[in-house]
Amino acid sequence: MELILFNGFNGLIIGAFYVLMALGLSLILNLSGVINFAHGGFLAIGGYLAYTISPYVGFWAALVIAPALTACLGIAIERTMIRRLYGRDPLYSLLLTFGLAFIFEDMTRAIWGAQGLPFSPPSFLNQPISLDYFFVTYYRLFMMAVVGIIVLGLFLFLRYTRLGVRIRAGTLDLETVSALGVNVRALRTMNFGIGIFLAGLAGVLAGGNLSLEPTMGANVLMPSFVAIIVGGVGSLPGTLFGGLLIGVASGLTTVWFPSASEAVIYIIMAVVLLVRPRGLMGEEGIMS
Amino acid sequence: MKRASPPLAWLAFVWFMLLAAPLWLPYIGGYTALGSRVLVLGLAAMSLNFLLGFTGVLSFGHAAYFGLGAYGAGLTLKLLAPSTPLAILLGVALGTAAGAILGALIARRRGVYFAMVTIAFGQVFYFIAFRWNTLTGGDDGLRGFSRQPIDLGFFRVDILNNLNAFYYFVLFCFAVAVAIMGFLLRSPLGRTLIAIRENERRARFLGIPVDQHIWLSFVISCAFVSMAGSLYALLNNFADPKSLHYTQSGDFVIMAVMGGMRSFWGPLLGAAVFVVLQDYLSSVTTNWQSLIGLMFIVVVLFFPRGFLGFVQRRIQS
Numbered sequence A: 001m002e003l004i005l006f007n008g009f010n011g012l013i014i015g016a017f018y019v020l021m022a023l024g025l026s027l028i029l030n031l032s033g034v035i036n037f038a039h040g041g042f043l044a045i046g047g048y049l050a051y052t053i054s055p056y057v058g059f060w061a062a063l064v065i066a067p068a069l070t071a072c073l074g075i076a077i078e079r080t081m082i083r084r085l086y087g088r089d090p091l092y093s094l095l096l097t098f099g100l101a102f103i104f105e106d107m108t109r110a111i112w113g114a115q116g117l118p119f120s121p122p123s124f125l126n127q128p129i130s131l132d133y134f135f136v137t138y139y140r141l142f143m144m145a146v147v148g149i150i151v152l153g154l155f156l157f158l159r160y161t162r163l164g165v166r167i168r169a170g171t172l173d174l175e176t177v178s179a180l181g182v183n184v185r186a187l188r189t190m191n192f193g194i195g196i197f198l199a200g201l202a203g204v205l206a207g208g209n210l211s212l213e214p215t216m217g218a219n220v221l222m223p224s225f226v227a228i229i230v231g232g233v234g235s236l237p238g239t240l241f242g243g244l245l246i247g248v249a250s251g252l253t254t255v256w257f258p259s260a261s262e263a264v265i266y267i268i269m270a271v272v273l274l275v276r277p278r279g280l281m282g283e284e285g286i287m288s
Numbered sequence B: 001m002k003r004a005s006p007p008l009a010w011l012a013f014v015w016f017m018l019l020a021a022p023l024w025l026p027y028i029g030g031y032t033a034l035g036s037r038v039l040v041l042g043l044a045a046m047s048l049n050f051l052l053g054f055t056g057v058l059s060f061g062h063a064a065y066f067g068l069g070a071y072g073a074g075l076t077l078k079l080l081a082p083s084t085p086l087a088i089l090l091g092v093a094l095g096t097a098a099g100a101i102l103g104a105l106i107a108r109r110r111g112v113y114f115a116m117v118t119i120a121f122g123q124v125f126y127f128i129a130f131r132w133n134t135l136t137g138g139d140d141g142l143r144g145f146s147r148q149p150i151d152l153g154f155f156r157v158d159i160l161n162n163l164n165a166f167y168y169f170v171l172f173c174f175a176v177a178v179a180i181m182g183f184l185l186r187s188p189l190g191r192t193l194i195a196i197r198e199n200e201r202r203a204r205f206l207g208i209p210v211d212q213h214i215w216l217s218f219v220i221s222c223a224f225v226s227m228a229g230s231l232y233a234l235l236n237n238f239a240d241p242k243s244l245h246y247t248q249s250g251d252f253v254i255m256a257v258m259g260g261m262r263s264f265w266g267p268l269l270g271a272a273v274f275v276v277l278q279d280y281l282s283s284v285t286t287n288w289q290s291l292i293g294l295m296f297i298v299v300v301l302f303f304p305r306g307f308l309g310f311v312q313r314r315i316q317s
Helices: A004-031 A039-080 A092-110 A138-160 A162-172 A174-179 A185-208 A214-230 A236-256 A265-277 B008-028 B032-053 B062-080 B086-104 B113-130 B163-186 B188-198 B200-205 B210-236 B247-260 B266-284 B290-300 B304-314
Strands: none
Touching: A004 A039, A004 A138, A004 A162, A004 A185, A004 A236, A004 B188, A039 A162, A039 A185, A039 B290, A092 A162, A092 A214, A092 A265, A092 B113, A092 B247, A092 B290, A138 A174, A138 A185, A162 A174, A162 A265, A174 A185, A185 A214, A214 A236, A214 A265, A214 B032, A214 B163, A236 A265, A236 B163, A265 B086, B008 B086, B008 B163, B008 B247, B008 B290, B032 B062, B032 B163, B032 B247, B032 B266, B062 B086, B062 B113, B062 B210, B062 B247, B086 B113, B086 B200, B086 B210, B163 B188, B163 B210, B188 B200, B247 B266, B247 B290, B266 B290, B266 B304
16 A cells, blocks of 8 residues: 555656646647657756756755746747748658757756766755655655646636737637737747746756756656647647646556556557547547 | 659669679778668668658657567577578568557557657557566667578578678668569559648548558558668667667658658668768767757758758759
């Protein structure tokens, strides 16, 4: 029982990372039709930036500043490269971000080293809440809370602000939104920046949970894809649900059959595609 | 959109260069094994291009079937029988069977969605190879097998120790595969696939069962890419889990795009450039990965039609 709780909780934490990654990926995919392969690279950069600046500004400020800096990098790349590929075959943006992912990983390794770096949150957060449940540290609860607040904030933002409504409208019919006088270029750039901010934030949180490694982002990238597909392409609530589902499923599989903990998420995906090809919450006809 | 096939002189030139490669490679600083590598990866890129360039469907998970071919061949040699042809046969069978089953799940998706699903499914096999230590050797890869001399009854070809003989063996397999692909593309099936690429909706209105054709094209493509995979295992006497990873799929796609995905021979050119560049860069700098990444970006931004497409445009204008 203890083991099940332990691994289920681990899975929930990992699922929360998948959610942050996958929501960012989904935002970009839905509005711009770009599968951002470099998303994992941005995650790693967010974590490493926090590592570098936290001695000067402290953990709490780094938690905000590092993702913001990452988002700026993302916006710069969107403006100089990815923007040129909108409206072309998705093949090209895929290959471009694929190349970027190579560069990010290699540069992270060149700047910060291939060895894992420790990145510790304030020490009071590292205490377990009780001795019976040693694996539930305050930091992990804090992470869950941050992810929860961010996700809630994102949904409220998309629901109630002008920019959010435009992003949602653009997902459905970009041409009409453009015809109504919205600056679509700026909208896509903002949207890209938000997605990258989420990746950077996931990087900072992940760095505090485990340690920083150049490949840390690439490892979460595939499960995030799976989360999007399972939840249904085009549906953000689906992505949220999909991320948590595969995180917990993979955590629980560790209890009984550890070597299948990675493969299980793909099995879930295969079953979902068989039974419900558009994903659990996907809408009929979108990108199928 | 009809384009004349390349003049016979060009075709003769390509085959002549391939046949004479062991003779001229040393003079430009290459070696025979590098030539074999180009052929094997070129075959993989051309197989992918059967789907990408001639059916218009983006698969980003072809490394899985490539790797299945490699592991299938390696395991056959290690556990079943010391026979090179049997190894290739079973490698191809394994890759094709996996492609046929997963293809049925994938074939109805389109565009970005198709790409994502192929990538994600491809990773399953990576994790199986990575985790199933007792069978696959896990992270260390599959070792303990080597390609076997080919017995033609009256004559024995020692492809194990004679690298030139192995090069010609690879070239023979390559020629057979390429001939079949070329034949298929000229057949009514190939024409139908190109029709789907050009305008899927119109093809559907003409009564073409589009999903079935995409599935078939996927399976054919998987068969050839797993053949390339089995040759790759024979080339290295080793099968690596990295050959199943999605970064390998990305390498295949960039080879096809860089060479020119609308031309039959483009991916071979792309593979040659990629392999030589990687071989050279990794010997001069530790940051070669960044340079390969930069190459992706340069190709996408400046040569989206690939080298052959670029040259063709220049000639036309």
